Amino acid sequence: xxxxxxxxxxxxxxxxxxxxxxxxxxxxxxxxxxxxxxxxxxxxxxxxxxxxxxxxxxxxxxxxxxxxxxxxxxxxxxxxxxxxxxxxxxxxxxxxxxxxxxxxxxxxxxxxxxxxxxxxxxxxxxxxxxxxxxxxxxxxxxxxxxxxxxxxxxxxxxxxxxxxxxxxxxxxxxxxxxxxxxxxxxxxxxxxxxxxxxxxxxxxxxxxxxxxxxxxxxxxxxxxxxxxxxxxxxxxxxxxxxxxxxxxxxxxxxxxxxxxxxxxxxxxxxxxxxxxxxxxxxxxxxxxxxxxxxxxxxxxxxxxxxxxxxxxxxxxxxxxxxxxxxxxxxxxxxxxxxxxxxxxxxxxxxxxxxxxxxxxxxxxxxxxxxxxxxxxxxxxxxxxx
Amino acid sequence: xxxxxxxxxxxxxxxxxxxxxxxxxxxxxxxxxxxxxxxxxxxxxxxxxxxxxxxxxxxxxxxxxxxxxxxxxxxxxxxxxxxxxxxxxxxxxxxxxxxxxxxxxxxxxxxxxxxxxxxxxxxxxxxxxxxxxxxxxxxxxxxxxxxxxxxxxxxxxxxxxxxxxxxxxxxxxxxxxxxxxxxxxxxxxxxxxxxxxxxxxxxxxxxxxxxxxxxxxxxxxxxxxxxxxxxxxxxxxxxxxxxxxxxxxxxxxxxxxxxxxxxxxxxxxxxxxxxxxxxxxxxxxxxxxxxxxxxxxxxxxxxxxxxxxxx
Numbered sequence: 005x006x007x008x009x010x011x012x013x014x015x016x017x018x019x020x021x022x023x024x025x026x027x028x029x030x031x032x033x034x035x036x037x038x039x040x041x042x043x044x045x046x047x048x049x050x051x052x053x054x055x056x057x058x059x060x061x062x063x064x065x066x067x068x069x070x071x072x073x074x075x076x077x078x079x080x081x082x083x084x085x086x087x088x089x090x091x092x093x094x095x096x097x098x099x100x101x102x103x104x105x106x107x108x109x110x111x112x113x114x115x116x117x118x119x120x121x122x123x124x125x126x127x128x129x130x131x132x133x134x135x136x137x138x139x140x141x142x143x144x145x146x147x148x149x150x151x152x153x154x155x156x157x158x159x160x161x162x163x164x165x166x167x168x169x170x171x172x173x174x175x176x177x178x179x180x181x182x183x184x185x186x187x188x189x190x191x192x193x194x195x196x197x198x199x200x201x202x203x204x205x206x207x208x209x210x211x212x213x214x215x216x217x218x219x220x221x222x223x224x225x226x227x228x229x230x231x232x233x234x235x236x237x238x239x240x241x242x243x244x245x246x247x248x249x250x251x252x253x254x255x256x257x258x259x260x261x262x263x264x265x266x267x268x269x270x271x272x273x274x275x276x277x278x279x280x281x282x283x284x285x286x287x288x289x290x291x292x293x294x295x296x297x298x299x300x301x302x303x304x305x306x307x308x309x310x311x312x313x314x315x316x317x318x319x320x321x322x323x324x325x326x327x328x329x330x331x332x333x334x335x336x337x338x339x340x341x342x343x344x345x346x347x348x349x350x351x352x353x354x355x356x357x358x359x360x361x362x363x364x365x366x367x368x369x370x371x372x373x374x375x376x377x378x379x380x381x382x383x384x385x386x387x388x389x
Numbered sequence: 390x391x392x393x394x395x396x397x398x399x400x401x402x403x404x405x406x407x408x409x410x411x412x413x414x415x416x417x418x419x420x421x422x423x424x425x426x427x428x429x430x431x432x433x434x435x436x437x438x439x440x441x442x443x444x445x446x447x448x449x450x451x452x453x454x455x456x457x458x459x460x461x462x463x464x465x466x467x468x469x470x471x472x473x474x475x476x477x478x479x480x481x482x483x484x485x486x487x488x489x490x491x492x493x494x495x496x497x498x499x500x501x502x503x504x505x506x507x508x509x510x511x512x513x514x515x516x517x518x519x520x521x522x523x524x525x526x527x528x529x530x531x532x533x534x535x536x537x538x539x540x541x542x543x544x545x546x547x548x549x550x551x552x553x554x555x556x557x558x559x560x561x562x563x564x565x566x567x568x569x570x571x572x573x574x575x576x577x578x579x580x581x582x583x584x585x586x587x588x589x590x591x592x593x594x595x596x597x598x599x600x601x602x603x604x605x606x607x608x609x610x611x612x613x614x615x616x617x618x619x620x621x622x623x624x625x626x627x628x629x630x631x632x633x634x635x636x637x638x639x640x641x642x643x644x645x646x647x648x649x650x651x652x653x654x655x656x657x658x659x660x661x662x663x664x665x666x667x668x669x670x671x672x673x674x675x676x677x678x679x680x681x682x683x684x685x686x687x688x689x690x691x692x693x694x695x696x697x698x699x700x
Contacts, residue, residue, distance in 0.1 A: 249531065252537065384469030
């Protein structure tokens with residue numbers, strides 16, 4: 005990983021410079037940064053203009069604070085947890101299915117919201133969200149949120165699919181060919197919540213109130229529908245690059261996906277679009293959390309403050325297909341000039357069931373099936389059991 | 390000025406004569422660093438692994454408790470988990486067989502027919518793929534094997550599209566497309582590990598006296614008979630040695646199974662998920678014990694076949 009090492013050494017140099025030049029005279033009040041900052045993030049979250057030079061929200065931060073940013077991307081929440089377990093990263097953009105695990109595992113620390121002047125600008129619906137708030141302690145700063153959309157090929161679907169059933173029930177798609185072998189599912193166990201959400205609307209007699217809180221009967225119904233789905237699946241996608249290549253080269257026409265892949269494929273002029281079907285969608289609400297053993301806390305707080313500014317929230321929302329956590333950012337101009345809040349479903353907040361870790365103690369039932377069993381059973385299903 | 394130098398020399402002489410008289414101490418000093426490395430890093434981590442595999446994982450709090458249990462090993466026998474073991478074992482065996490079939494003729498040609506610059510060329514050609522990054526190679530295979538990729542293009546140009554379809558429809562080797570089938574995964578595994586098979590076979594064939602083959606022909610054996618009764622038995626240690634590499638490497642790999650082939654975990658991916666996803670270290674450790682046992686058994690078998698003489 006020489007590419008990763010280089011910025012770190014550069015950062016060290018930078019901090020040396022900062023020490024020798026900026027420190028002595030007037031700057032005593034404004035705390036000097038450590039000169040470096042490492043972030044575990046979803047791909048596409050921390051852009052420095054490498055993919056498209058118009059989308060760069062790291063450059064200005066580095067210039068004004070002197071904190072050199074290094075990014076380690078992770079493809080699933082599980083990868084994020086495992087990276088944070090190694091303990092050498094300062095920040096992580098954790099989704100709700102990782103954040104509670106990180107807090108319980110003491111891999112992240114509570115933050116002092118007084119040190120973040122823009123804290124009060126955060127969307128009130130997210131400020132005290134249960135996936136980062138325990139009691140009156142906040143374990144992170146909301147970063148972005150968005151839906152897991154149904155991505156589809158517009159040559160096959162002339163009108164957007166209305167229901168998730170194109171992924172769960174064997175059927176012929178509008179082009180007259182069966183969906184078998186042409187659809188994908190996500191390979192993380194949290195995907196079982198997508199099936200639960202589908203059942204919540206199509207089988208109300210099961211009484212599912214929350215797709216992350218399932219009793220044994222409901223859980224069994226979810227397993228059944230996923231087993232029914234298994235023979236239809238082309239591949240359980242793990243890597244967003246492979247998924248994009250599968251839509252281009254492998255004849256895959258529909259799958260749950262992040263808006264990120266949709267945007268990337270559309271920018272390549274592929275016949276791809278996305279929709280939130282009538283059952284609603286699962287989604288992610290990500291929080292930037294501070295690693296328990298972070299050695300660069302000054303830089304980390306500077307980033308947490310910076311992450312709430314329009315200069316991050318607006319271009320990131322447009323780039324990733326997500327929504328800002330600061331309502332004011334909706335009015336800010338993004339590099340592409342689109343009305344990203346409208347196109348990314350800012351108004352659909354209430355329809356989205358945000359990822360959270362299933363736990364045995366739950367609000368809507370006496371006991372629920374915990375995440376460790378979700379993982380075990382989903383592995384079995386992916387293996388054809 | 391002279392006294393310190395003299396005492397310095399005297400000290401050195403004393404040490405050397407001490408070490409000469411106590412040769413075991415001398416040997417121990419030499420061996421200490423590698424022994425420490427082996428003892429602490431190798432055996433120590435192995436021991437830690439074995440201990441962990443007996444710990445209890447509490448499903449409700451999702452934490453590890455240092456309480457001994459056999460439950461992790463019992464769980465290995467659950468149908469879904471045992472599938473993973475069988476799936477990995479079958480693939481490792483298939484890859485070894487396939488590599489042996491591909492590697493043997495190449496190795497034989499390298500020894501018996503290629504001379505001078507040709508031999509150098511073959512060595513480089515066999516080793517060349519190993520110079521590139523493993524990840525890059527596997528990712529490029531996902532593109533090569535894709536439906537819109539070059540492999541399909543060639544197959545369709547050759548008019549074999551339907552043959553491939555029916556091949557992929559077969560159970561166990563098939564799948565939706567080449568890149569999501571067991572067949573595709575086998576190809577990628579074999580590509581990546583083939584050099585490890587060719588080189589030991591080549592060195593074992595090199596040690597066979599060519600006169601034996603000529604003598605066999607003189608005595609009236611058909612080429613096939615010579616191969617079966619002379620060449621193959623004598624080259625067998627090389628084949629087994631090569632298969633140790635291909636078998637073990639396939640058994641432990643967790644990157645190829647995530648990128649190429651159908652769904653369904655391998656031992657490597659399962660260990661990765663167990664420790665990364667749910668922090669179930671004990672189960673991950675129990676799964677890791679499986680390759681240790683299987684490969685231990687395999688090495689015992691390989692030793693009987695004389696494979697270690699061919700390394």
